[in-house]
C-alpha cells in the first residue's frame with residue numbers, strides 16, 4: 001500500500017468517525033477496549049498469521065508514553081545503521097495493519113520496524129518464539145494520563161470526554177488498550193530479560209544523546225558520535241513537531257502536543273493526585289519498573 005492510499009484510508013476513517021457516537025468509537029476485544037476504526041476485529045484475526053523474525057526491531061509502549069518519538073529515533077538509527085532509509089509514512093503499529101498492510105510487512109526486507117501498544121501478553125505468540133529485541137518506552141502515569149486526555153479530545157477516532165470522567169476511566173482501565181497498571185505490571189516481569197530494553201520518557205528528556213546511544217547499541221548498530229548527535233538533534237520535540245506535517249500529515253500537531261515532563265500539575269486536583277499516588281503505591285511501588293519510573297521525583 002502506498003503512502004497516498006494510506007492517507008486516503010485515514011481520511012475516510014476520520015470522516016466515518018464524525019458519524020459515530022462517542023460510545024461507538026471503542027469496542028471490547030478479549031476484554032480490552034480498542035478504537036473501533038483503527039483496530040477492528042479483522043485486524044486481530046489476521047495478526048494471528050503474522051510471522052515474526054529474529055531480527056525484527058520491536059517497539060512497545062502504552063499509549064502516550066513516547067511511541068512516535070521512538071519511531072522517529074529508531075527509523076533514523078536504522079537508516080544510519082543499514083544505509084536504507086524508511087520513507088514510509090504508515091505507522092508501524094501492528095494492530096493497525098489489517099490484511100493488506102500485513103502482506104506488505106511480510107514482504108518487507110529485514111530488519112523491519114514493528115510497534116505495538118498491545119499488552120505483552122496479547123502480542124502474537126510468534127514474537128515469543130522468534131524472540132526479537134524489544135524497546136519498551138514508559139512514562140510516568142500522571143503525564144501519560146494528561147497526554148491521553150488531550151489526545152482523546154483532539155483525535156476524532158477516539159471518544160471525547162471531560163477531564164473528570166477521563167480521569168475515572170483511565171484509573172479503572174476503561175480506555176483504549178486497557179489499564180496502564182496492568183500494562184506496566186506485565187512488562188515489570190521482563191525487566192531482567194536481555195532481549196528487552198526499558199527506557200523512560202523522563203530519562204530521554206533528560207539526556208536524549210545517551211538514550212539514542214543506548215538504543216542503537218541495544219539493537220546492534222555501532223554508530224559514530226557524529227551520527228548519534230545528528231539523530232539526537234533531529235529527534236528533539238521541536239524538531240519533530242516542525243517536521244510533523246510531513247511525518248504525520250494533518251494530525252502532526254495532535255501527536256506532537258507539548259512534549260514536557262510535569263504537565264500533570266496543570267490538570268490534576270489534589271484529590272486526583274492523591275488517588276494516583278495511592279494507585280501507584282498499590283500496583284507498582286517496590287517493583288523494578290516502579291523504581292525506574294522514579295515516581296516520587298516526577299509525580300509528587
Ligand SMILES: Nc1ncnc2c1ncn2[C@@H]1O[C@H](COP(=O)(O)OS(=O)(=O)O)[C@@H](OP(=O)(O)O)[C@H]1O
Nearest residue numbers: 063064065066067068069147236237256257258259
Ligand atoms: N521528540 C519528542 N520529545 C518529547 N516528547 C515527544 C516527542 N515526540 C512526541 N512526544 C510526546 O509524546 C506524547 C505522545 O506519545 P505517543 O507517541 O506514545 O502517543 S500515541 O499513543 O502513539 O498516539 C505527546 O506528549 P504530550 O505533548 O504530553 O501530549 C508528544 O508530544
